[in-house]
Structures are given as structure tokens and as C-alpha cells.
Amino acid sequence: MKKAGDSLTNFTKAPSETAMRTLLLLLAASTAVRLLLAVLIDPGIDEAYARAVAERLDWSYFDHPPLTFWVVHAVQAIAGPAAPDWLVRLPFVAAFTATGAIAYRLAARLGGAAAGIAAVLTLTLAPFFLVSAGSWIVPDGPMLLFAGLAALVLARILFDEADPGRADRLWLLAGAAFGLALLSKLHAGLIGVGALLFLLGSPRHRGLIATRGPWLAAAVALAVFAPVIGWNAAHGWVSFGFQGGRGVPTGWHPAAGARLLGGQVLYLLPWTFAGLAWALWGGLARAGADTPQRFLASLAWPCIALMTVAPFLSGQGLPHWAMPGWFFAVPLLGARIAAAAAAGSPWPRRAALASAGLLALAVAVVTLAPVVQTRLPATWRPAVDRAFAEALAWRGLDRLLEREGLLPANGFAVATSWRQGGRIAGGLAGRIPVTVFSPDPRGFAFLAPADAQIGRDAVVIGTGPGFARDLALMNGLFERIGPIRDLTLVLPGGAELPVRAASATRLRVPYPWPYGRAGRIAAGHSGP
Template identity: 35%
Template sequence: MTNRRALWTIIGVSSVLRLVWAANLGSYTNEAYYYLYAQNLAWGYFDHPPMVGFVAALGLGVTHGLSPAFGLRVGFIAMFAGSTWLMARLTTRSFGERAGVMAALILNVTVFYGMVVGTLAGPDGPLLFFWLLTLERLGAALEAPEQASLWVGAGFAWGAAMLSKYYAALLPVGFLLYLVLKPSARRCLRMPGPYLAIVEGLALFSPVIGWNAEHGWASFAFQGNRAGGFQGFQPELFLEAILGQCLYLTPWIWIGLVAILARLIIRRPRDWSESEAFLISQAVPALAIFMGVATFRRIMPHWPLIGFVSLMPLMGKGWAEQLAASPRRTRWRLRFCAAVPLLVGTLFVIHARSGLFQNERGQLLGSVWPVADPTVDTIRWGQIARELKIRGLLDDPVTFLFTDSWRFSAELAIVSGREVDVACYHRDARSFRFWSRPRDWVGRDGIFIQVEDSQVQAETYVPWFTRVEPIATFPIVRAGIPVETVRLYRCVRQTAPFQFGYTGPGPMPRPGRMPAPEGEPTRMSRHLPTPKLR
């Protein structure tokens, strides 16, 4: 098989597999939240720049009439196919076609990128695509710095990466580090190309700055607070971050990438090739900054992974050399690496639909490791929506639905469509604070949906309503086994606006009371009866 055919086989087979997974899995993690991005397109959101919303809207538009969860993912699956091609192209430029195929395979067999980013909706998909496009165009521009068109392409790619995730701002940092390491490359600074690219990228990103200025710098402040605030050195958090990276990339890929990084650091930078210096310069800023933060604050395991992506071409080069030196043994290793995510992803989808590994109490892995099952989230909200419809709770246009979590409210919105208004009543409402005004809900009845993961009890909302009364309790069922209990409460006539706003952990906001209607006393009971099981 030729290298070109091998690459397109990887892209085609993996894309079909992801489409099958996407069609058989309910919305998961934050996907429903990005569905609401697509329904409320803007140049910014509380927690992310807009590209994830643009890609989600495109997928939903192309698949109009199909399942929203599936349509939401289509654009991201297509974008990951493009990322695979870009990884191969970037690697081929420096190390040859066989290394390009190997690097494309490496990207696809990681758990986080190959399974999660490649299948589910999220901002890391666009970031990956435009990060790789920036590296590919920047590499071409450095080879021919006098060609302004190449710098225009690099500037566009960087601007689009900034529209995907804010830490694409690290790409110019990596470029400057490369110029420090390789003085011969500094001749490009005597030409207009690099400055044109910077201006173009900032121009593309400027609407996000404008949106933040209009919204109290909400998004910048939120993301800045997540990585800031020195809390003393905590080595256990650093070890936790390392373990998370290892599992997200799969241990054998992570170990290989760390080994490459260590070997390069041990060698003198003057001995690095141009390609090695370019790639490590783009890897180090993300790895250094996020792992530095991990020494004093808990980080999400995937935050530093984009740095490892920049090292994958070097790993692809190593795999290509191993394949040439020991083809039989290397092919077996490649089959193993490809089989693991295929098996894990397929079993995940099968279990999410059928409860393959749940015990009689709905717990994961039976008596071996009886823990809460995260896949319940993929089936929970569809059953809740059906229950609400059966009970006629979606029929009244004045009644709205709400939960105590932005994730839950988003899940509720994607399964109920446009049939009913949905709010999030919690101090951390994320973008829900921009999608309605607190006073919009005053005078209306609400239905509070409480799931087992809810952090707020129904009586918490008594001060905002005339009264709160239980409606029903019902189970979420999978394979005939109840896996969770849901409670519904009717909150009659909201009397005061619930003030949205993220100000960090703390107590729920208190309302400014409005008088109840004449003859209808305010119910302030703190001991609501539990709804009876249906």
C-alpha cells in the first residue's frame, strides 16, 4: 500500500467509525451546551470564543432533520479528518511521507484526540485543526519568507485558532522561541510577512475583544481565573496532572512523546535540526505554562496536550524508522495501538446504550468496581423529556424549565428543542446569564428538574416563588434496571428575579422579594415533601 493510500485509509475508516459512534450516543459532557452556542451565535460566550458555536451550527444546518446530538458532531468529525491530513502534511514536509502517515496514525490512536475530540463537539476540535494549519503554513513561510502570501495564510490560521481557544496565543510565543534558538531564521524579521500575519490574526480576533468589552470582560476573566491564584505548592496536583495526561494520550503514546522531549532537552539546542527546533518551540510554551500552574492549582488534564501535538511529527519520524528497521514487529505494535481505542470507544458506546457493564443497582462494572456510571448522562435527559411531555408539562408556553446546573439545563434544552424555555438557576450560570434577563422569568411558573447529581435542593428556590410543590418522582431506566431517580417540582409564579452571575464559589444569591398576589400567601416551608414514585 502506498503512503498516500495508507493516509486516506486512516482518514476514511476512522471517520466512518466516528460517524457510527456519533449516531449511537446521546449528547455527552458539555456538548449540549455547545448546541446552545449554535442557537445563540455571537462573537463570544462566557467561557469560550465563538468557533465551537460556528462549527456546531454548520453541522446542525447540514444535517437538518436528524438527531441534534448527531448533527452537532458532524462538523467536528469532518474537522478532525482535516486535522489528520494536516498532521501528515506537516510531518511530510520535514521527515517524508512514511513519517507523515505514522504521525497521522498517532493522532488517531490517542484517547483524547482520536476518540473524544474526533467524535464529540467541543472547542478542542477547531483548536487542533487551526493549530496544525498554523504550524503547516508557518513552516512553509519560514522556508520562503519573501512570499507574503504564505504569511497571509499563517496569519489567517492563527486568527482562526484564537477564535477557537484562547491559548492559541501561545503560537507566536513558540515562533519567537524558535527565532531565539535558530538565529538564521531571524532574517524573516527584515521582511513584512511576519508583521502582516500578526496584524491579520489580531484583526480576525478583534470581534472577540469587542464582545468581551461589551460584556464586562467576562470570558477573559473567567479563563484567567481558572489558571490563576497561587495557592502554595501542591506536588500531588502536579502528579495528578501527569497521570491525567498519560491516560488521555494513552500511556504508550505519552511515554514516547515525553522520551522525545527529554532527549531533545538533553542535547544542546545548537545540535537540533531546523525542524526539531521549530516543533519543540511550539511544544514547550503550552507544556511549561500549564504544568507550572499544575504545581499549585488543579488543571484539566487536556489543557497541556496541544503541546504534545507539536511533538507528534517527531514521534511519527521515529515510528517510520522503526518500521523500516523491523517491519514485522512494528506492524504488530501498530495494530495494537489502533485496536485499543477502537475497542474502548466501541464498548463505551455499546455500554452507554445497553448497560453492558452495569450491575443490578445500575452501577458500573458490577461488584468489581461499583462506581457511579458516567454514561448515564447520555440517556438521562431523553427519558426526562419524554416524561415531561407525557405529563403535559411542555404544553404551557408560559411555564419554563430549569435546573441548578448549566450542563443540566443545556441537556434539557437539546432534548426539548424549541418547545419550551429553559433557564439555569445557579450563581454559576455561564452563558445562560447572557441568553436571558433575570426579570424575563418573573411572573411565570417554573418546573425544577432535580437529578441525583444536583447540588441544590428544591426548597432552596422557595424565596423566589409563591410556592414550590412536588409533582412526581420517576426512575431513569436502562436495560430494565433503574439507574437514577429524578424528581420534578412545580414552582408557582416567580416573584423575584434570580440574579445570574459567576463570582466564584459561595452561597446562592438572595432575592429582593416582590409581593405575592392578593389572597395567595407565600409558602416558605423548608421541608418540602418528596414526590411519590410514579
């Protein structure tokens, strides 16, 4: 019986059509799994928030550059604000399929088709790349697509012979791709830093900095990124300040740093994390300064280093912030896996089987959990329902409020946090606009002019004991706020979510937004 490792060794000498057929089958299988997950899994809090904020087309947005929000806006403009989540996720699923093909090309440059296949397998079996970057409505997927494309074009410039005219065209393409990566997420800037460090550190390529190519690329990237700069200039640089402020050192936070480092390990799976770290170290310490291995390692390490060290100093961060760097270590690991498989080592096959088994188990849990949840003992249900409610969309909220006489005609809804604002907007399915009255409203503060809701009725919605405190802070904003109504929203699968709501009559004065009056007023007039 032929082993998986044996099949890998054959690809280095296999005809190109065999390698391409295998790649296409692998990409098709990966895409099918990600589509299934896109259908099965309800949108996360960040996805619900993105759908809500993307209702308004703007040059850029508070949390991130605009590309992800533009895609969501386009889908919802065509299919409506109540478009199913899987449909809104579809462009992100397709984008990561292209990203897998780019990872194949980057790895194949190092170790042939076997390395490319191993790289795509690594992406497919790593939870973050399979699920979050691979299908969710978040900026990571588009950013990885265009950062990977920029890296692939740069590899052709740096390591393939090209006539000067063709090289200029490639530099322009690299700049456009990198600009689109920046237009997806600011983290892409660290990939650009890595590219610059490689050029400075490579004796063979250092002279390119004095040629026109890199400057053409930088000019094109800046032009593509210009909407973000313009929007921030009109809004007091609030987005740059928000993102930059999250990494400001405030002391030594070992627990937070260790927790977020552990999150990276779980996002990638321990053996994949160890393999990527090993391959990255090889690219930095053992590869020559002007090699493709050092090039990919240089793209990877600035993001990984900064996003791993910063939480120890600031106490803030999220595990996925380092993932763009780990993406560029994947081709390096692909080459290592191909070499190990060619030498007859069993560990690539064992790691792949372990990863596939864990992911299959996770898919089974996601699929069966709603069924199991409805059959639990009654004493367990409240706690389990709360856990499910955190992960499920608030479908049917509009019908519940309508039955209770709380859905204002020609009015609006008020959430007390941006996290619940996205859930509420999804539950209301576009029937009335949603805003957030909170010291931390995020992008909701820029959805409409400050006085857009003056004179209109509202329903204030929230959960938990803190809702009464939040509601009290709105005294004076409305002519009258009714009593709190405790409701139960029955979610798909039977989970019950306690919801608190109160009617509010005629908004008298605008909410005092935390981002400055000038930026708030401009928010109503800055869209394309």
C-alpha cells in the first residue's frame, strides 16, 4: 500500500499536469470544506459588526481600511441587507482559494511541486487559515491574498531574469497588489517593512533601491491606499490613532503575552506552529542573505515579532494579529515537508493525519451541537443557552419586537455596545437603522450625521444587569424612556436569549460621540 509520504516524493519529478491536477483537487476540496463551514457556522461578532457598518459606503472606516467593507456593501446592495451569511462570505471563500494557489507557487519556487502541495495542505489543515482567513467576513483573507500576490511578483523580479521594461511593469503590479493589501488591513505595512529589510540586507539586491522600480511600486501602493489617508485626514486621524494606541507599552504583562502566544499555537495547531517556527528559523539563520528562503523569512518575521512581543508590553492584542507573518512561513515549511517526505520521514504524514482528525472532529461538533443542545437536561439548559447565544446570530429579533409593540415605525434602534450593535443589526434585517450609544461605539459613530435621528423614536436593546445602568446614561437625550421590558428571543436550535428592551420617545439632542465633533459631522458627508 502506498503511503502519503511516498506520493509526496513523486511530485518533484511528476509531469506538470499531474501536479496541477493534484493542486486543483486539493483546492477544490479545501473550498468545499470552507463553503460548508460558511453555511454551518453563524457569523461571529466581528462579522456581524462588519455587515452592519458596511451598510454605508465610505472612503474608509474606523476599524480597518475599506476593502472588506466595500465587498460586503456590494453583496448586500445586490442581495439586500438580509442576504444569508454564506452568500456574503462567498467572495472571501473564493479569495482564499486564490491565496492557496499563490502559496503553492511561492513554495514550488523553493522545492518543486511537492513543496507547493505541502504548503497548500498546511494552509488547509491550520484552523485559522481554513476557517477565519478562509471564509469569514474579516480583513485577513483579502489582505493575505494581495500580500501573497505582491510577494509572488516580487519573487519574479528578484530571482528571475527580466528585461528592464518588463521589470518596470512587474514593479507596478507589485505596488498595486501591495496597495490592495494595505487597503484591506494595516498589518500589511509590516510585510512591506520585511521586503525593505530584505533588500537592504541582500548584497545582490541592495542596488535595486537606487533604481526606479521600487519607487514606482511605492507610488502606486500609496495611490491605492489614498482613500484611507483622505478619510483619516477628514476625521482627525482617528483610525490610525485607534490602531496605534492598542500597542502602546504600559508595563510588563506576562500573563497577557503568554495567553496570546498560546492563542497563536492553538490557531495553527501545536505541531504546525512548531514546524513553521523551525522553517522560519532556517530561513533566517541558515539561508543566504540573497536567497528566496531569506526573502520569505524577511516578509514573515517583522509581523510575528511585533505582534508577539507587543502584548507582553501593552497587555493588548489578539492571536490572529501575527498570522500574516506565519502565512509567509508556510512556503518555507512546505519545502521542509517535501524534503522530509522525500527522505522517507514519517512525521509529515502523521502531522497531516492528526490535523485532519482534529478538524474533522471540530466540524462534527459544529454540525451536531445544535441538535445535542436541544436534548440536554433542563437544569443544564440556561448555562448552555447563554454560551450558544454568544455564538449565534439574533435571528427573529425584528419579529419579537414587532409582536411586543416595540419596533418603532420610521424609527431606529439603539445598542449599548458595538459588539451587540452588529448582532442587533443582523436580527433586525435592515428594517430600521441601528446606532450605538456608548463611549466605545467604533464604526457605528460614522454611519450617519450627528443630527440624523433627531425627533425620531427608538427602541433601546441590550442584555444583562448592566442594561439598566446604560439606559440611565441616556436620560436627557430623549423626551421619555419607557420601562425596561424583559423578553426571550428563541434562537435557531432552541437556545433562549434573554433580551432587555425599552422604548424611547423623540431623540432631543445628539449623543456625545467620543471621536470629536468635527469628525462626527464630517462622517455624514464623506462617502464616495
